[in-house]
Amino acid sequence: MVGFLLNRLLQIAIVMFIVIAIAFSMFTYLGDPLVAILGADSTPAQRAALRAELGLDRPIIVQFVSYIGNVLSGDFGISYRLGRPVGAVLAERFPATFELAVSGMLIAVVFGIPAGVYAAIYKNRISSRIIMGASLFGISLPSFFMGVLLIWIFSVNLMWLPSYGRGTTVDIAGWKTGLLTLDGLRALLMPALTIAVFQIAMIMRLVRAEMLEVLRTDYIRFARARGLSERSVNFRHALRNTLIPVVTVVGVQLGSVIAFAVITEAVFQWPGLGLLFLQSVAAADVSMMAAYLIVIAALFVFINLIVDLLYFAIDPRISISSGKG
Amino acid sequence: MSETDKTSSNPNVPSASVWAKLRAAVYKYDLLYEFSRSPSAIVASFLMLLFALAAAFPDLVAPYPVFDLAALRLEDAFLPPAWLPEGDYRYPLGTDDQGRDMISAIIYGLRVSLFVGLGGVALAICIGVSVGLIAGYVGGITDSILMRVADIQLTFPAILIAVMIDGVSRAAFGASAHEEIAAFVLIVAIGLSGWVQYARAVRGATMVERRQDYVAAARLIGVRTGTILFSHIMPNVMTSVLVIGTIHLAIAVILEATLSFVGLGIPPTEPSLGTLIRIGNSYLLSGEWWIAIMPGAALLILVLSINLLGDFLRDALNPRLK
Numbered sequence: 331m332v333g334f335l336l337n338r339l340l341q342i343a344i345v346m347f348i349v350i351a352i353a354f355s356m357f358t359y360l361g362d363p364l365v366a367i368l369g370a371d372s373t374p375a376q377r378a379a380l381r382a383e384l385g386l387d388r389p390i391i392v393q394f395v396s397y398i399g400n401v402l403s404g405d406f407g408i409s410y411r412l413g414r415p416v417g418a419v420l421a422e423r424f425p426a427t428f429e430l431a432v433s434g435m436l437i438a439v440v441f442g443i444p445a446g447v448y449a450a451i452y453k454n455r456i457s458s459r460i461i462m463g464a465s466l467f468g469i470s471l472p473s474f475f476m477g478v479l480l481i482w483i484f485s486v487n488l489m490w491l492p493s494y495g496r497g498t499t500v501d502i503a504g505w506k507t508g509l510l511t512l513d514g515l516r517a518l519l520m521p522a523l524t525i526a527v528f529q530i531a532m533i534m535r536l537v538r539a540e541m542l543e544v545l546r547t548d549y550i551r552f553a554r555a556r557g558l559s560e561r562s563v564n565f566r567h568a569l570r571n572t573l574i575p576v577v578t579v580v581g582v583q584l585g586s587v588i589a590f591a592v593i594t595e596a597v598f599q600w601p602g603l604g605l606l607f608l609q610s611v612a613a614a615d616v617s618m619m620a621a622y623l624i625v626i627a628a629l630f631v632f633i634n635l636i637v638d639l640l641y642f643a644i645d646p647r648i649s650i651s652s653g654k655g
Numbered sequence: 656m657s658e659t660d661k662t663s664s665n666p667n668v669p670s671a672s673v674w675a676k677l678r679a680a681v682y683k684y685d686l687l688y689e690f691s692r693s694p695s696a697i698v699a700s701f702l703m704l705l706f707a708l709a710a711a712f713p714d715l716v717a718p719y720p721v722f723d724l725a726a727l728r729l730e731d732a733f734l735p736p737a738w739l740p741e742g743d744y745r746y747p748l749g750t751d752d753q754g755r756d757m758i759s760a761i762i763y764g765l766r767v768s769l770f771v772g773l774g775g776v777a778l779a780i781c782i783g784v785s786v787g788l789i790a791g792y793v794g795g796i797t798d799s800i801l802m803r804v805a806d807i808q809l810t811f812p813a814i815l816i817a818v819m820i821d822g823v824s825r826a827a828f829g830a831s832a833h834e835e836i837a838a839f840v841l842i843v844a845i846g847l848s849g850w851v852q853y854a855r856a857v858r859g860a861t862m863v864e865r866r867q868d869y870v871a872a873a874r875l876i877g878v879r880t881g882t883i884l885f886s887h888i889m890p891n892v893m894t895s896v897l898v899i900g901t902i903h904l905a906i907a908v909i910l911e912a913t914l915s916f917v918g919l920g921i922p923p924t925e926p927s928l929g930t931l932i933r934i935g936n937s938y939l940l941s942g943e944w945w946i947a948i949m950p951g952a953a954l955l956i957l958v959l960s961i962n963l964l965g966d967f968l969r970d971a972l973n974p975r976l977k
Contacts, residue, residue, distance in 0.1 A: 345807055360826040466966065470959040472909045474916045475951045478936055482944055493940065582810075589812035596917045608917055611822035619822050630810050 338638060342631050349627040353620035354397050357407075358390065360616050406621035411613045416621040420603065425505050426496060427602030430594065431587045433518060434525030439580060442530040446537025447572075450545065451564055453538075461534070468531025473590055477524040477597035484520060492517050494599035521598045525587055536579055541572045574641070581637030585630045676890040677897065680972065689971040699963035706957055710766040717759035722925060728754040736945050749945040751931075752938060757945060760931055761953045767927035768954070771838050771920075772908040775845025776900055779907075782846060783853025784896060788884045790854065791861025802858070805851045817844035817910055821919045834922045841920055845907045852899050860892035894972055901965035905958045912954055928954045 364377045364386075381387050385396065400406070406416035445465075449458040485493035497517035499506040508514030544550065545568050553563045592604035599605065603622065610618035681687060690696055709716045731754035734743050743750075748757035790801040808816070824840045825833045833840065864870065865888065873883050914920035915929030916936075923930055928950045935947025 345810075348807070356823065356826070360823065466962055467959065470905065470962045471955055472912055472916075472958070474913055475932060475954065478932065478939065478947055478951060482939055482948065486940060486942070486944070585810070586812040589815045592814065592818065593913055593917060607818070608919070611818055611825065612918060614822065614826040616826055619819070619826075623819065626815065627811070634810060 334638075338635060342635065345631055346624075346627065349624055350398055350401055351394075353401075353623050354394055356616055356620050356623075357397070358393070360614075401624060406624070407617045409610075409615055409618045411610060411615040411618065416617055419606065419618075420621060420625060422506075423601065423603045423606050425507060426600060427588065427591050427595070427604060429507065429509060430518065430521055430525065430600060430602060431584065431591050433522040434591075434594075435529065435580070435584055435587050437522055437526035438529030438533055438583075441526070442533030443537055443576065445530070446534035447541060447564075447569060449534065450538045450541035453542065462538075465531040465535050468527050469535075471527065473524055473528050474593045474597050476527050477520070477594060480520045480524060481597070491520055493520075496601055521594050521600055524594045524597065525590055528590070529583055529587065532583065533576070533580065537572060537576055540575050541568060544568045544571045577640055578637050581633055581640070585633050588626065588629065673890045673893050676893055680894050680897075684972050686971055690967070693967055695963050696967035699960040699967070702956060702960040703964060706765060706769070706960070709762045710769045713759075713762050713766050717756075717762040719756040719759040721755040721759040722763060735943075736949075748949045751934065751946045752943075757949045760926070761928070761950050764926050764928040764931045764950060765953065765957070767838065767921055767925060768908055768911055768929070768957070771841045771845070771911045771927065772904055774838075774842035775849065775907040775911070776904050778842055778846025779849035779903060780853055780896060780900060783850035784857050784889065784892075786850065787854040787857025788861050788889060788892070791858040792865050792880075792884055792888065794862075798858070801854070805854050808848075809851050813845075813848035813906065813910060814913065816848035817841075817914060818919060820844040820847060821914060825919075834924070837921050841911055841914060844914070845910055848910075849903055849907065852903065853896055856895040856899060857892050860895060861888055864888045864891050898965065898969050898972055901961060901968055905961040905965060908954070908958055908961065928957075 364372070364380055364384075368376055368380060385393065388396075404417050406420070408414065409416050409419060412419060445461055449461045452458050481493045484491045495517055496508045497513035497515075498511045499508045499514055500511060508518055550563060550568055553567050558567075588604075591600075591602060592607055594600065595602045595604035596608050603625075606618070607622045609615075610622065690700075714720070731743070731746070731750050734746050734750040734754075735741050736747065736749040736757075739749075746756045746758075748761070750756055751760060786801055786805070790798040821840055821844055824836075824843075828836070870883060870887060873887055878887070911920060911927060912929030912932070915927050916933045918933065921927040921930045923934060926934065931950035932947050932954070935943075935945075935950065938944075938946050
């Protein structure tokens, strides 16, 4: 366990080092921060002064080391587009994305897992086939188009829900939450559903496939032979073994939901990290792109580590091959 | 299925071409029989054929040359689909903000979407199959490094990698130059974000193949390693690539549409399906719904039929389900 943890931490350090190096080289080789900050009509003297002030005249290695130091202390520089510290902007936007991603994932798990279990246990029923067909629809529907459809139905035609924004938010110790007002919840509903539809389809197809695999194994047959009730076989034996891979996927999917949030946030003008990232990419705001890259990578790596540790908690057999990671 | 065909494409003959191998797989897994028993696969491939023809010959299929500026009819703008009261029978699915026929716009958009999707998949296959063959055949430290890179990349969703590549190229080439090469940037973005699945599958299959006698024989008579990899082993590991490729095409088309929708992909001068939906989205709130919904429906049907075909191939080519 300790060896595994050390191995993983080393791997994380390597990944983060590579990501920071990529971010740094974006900074260094893409665009010109001097022009971005001073404007195109600045004089050479002004640029030279700013270059010295920003430390861009130092050797590249020194710059890189000081960049790593800055990143570790949460200093990502100034956004070219907004002219504000990147770290502060990211921190301000994070709650919106977090609430969106977690509520979307919650909806997906609540519907996806039971639907998958049902489709596996009763795989020959008509209702299971309908569920499977619907899930194929779910993965084929691009999430941005899902958002457009929802807006068209519920905002334009029925006029039930707002088509953009977060509604009213409440500030709790710097964390702006939309979960405490009715307005905020109404605004959250469609974006969260947009995220959830693809995930429901993914999770249920996965749960079904895993569960069918488990139901085929010998110990399930043996459990049946022992005369255990169908309920006990399905839920106490099969489901428990199905959940191990499902936990991984849900964990990994949480990462991809944060990525998908980019799209959903664009459709609903949701003021989170994703929308910020897209606006930064469109404006070639390199400092913001680099910071987003590092923050998202750190988040993913962290989520993956948690998932790996959960593995140990759920399935004690895994410790046998702990060295492999 | 004639007897002569069956022997000439015997799956046990190792160094036949990729094409012959795929034909052999058709017989080995009784693909034609399975196909005839699967209504969804038949409908899906019929639709795919339709889409492919429309995309290949848009000038013949599309009723109007919509992206010819001389043919613009601004007085016909915002006409709803023909079955609505204000609709016009000349434009069955209505017209957009500049009086362009929606059907024609969708057909031309389909062409761009499929071109980018297929290009991206082809690039991903080239990278993924090469990496997989090399990693699986050489093994050792090369294998560990390549697969670790693949693992790391797999942690990041394709969409983020693609957006990042787009952003980097935008910063590197400038916004106006970027518009001209947008399709190729997208192909690169899709290719670089999607190769890992192929590499993993091919690596696994190669590790099995490299222990076969025919590989040992080829080495013994001094065939070059490159030739062994690409003409002897590769044809034998392509069945899984076919399955992954079909499913990846659906993902690639969605990826292209998504990037174009958020304004990072194909510019509106020669729109793809995603760009069309983006254009239509700005009229959604004012009630001209068909400008966004029609291209969206086309996109949905396209992706759905690719996915249906992919599901069919996966089940039909999976020996464990037999």
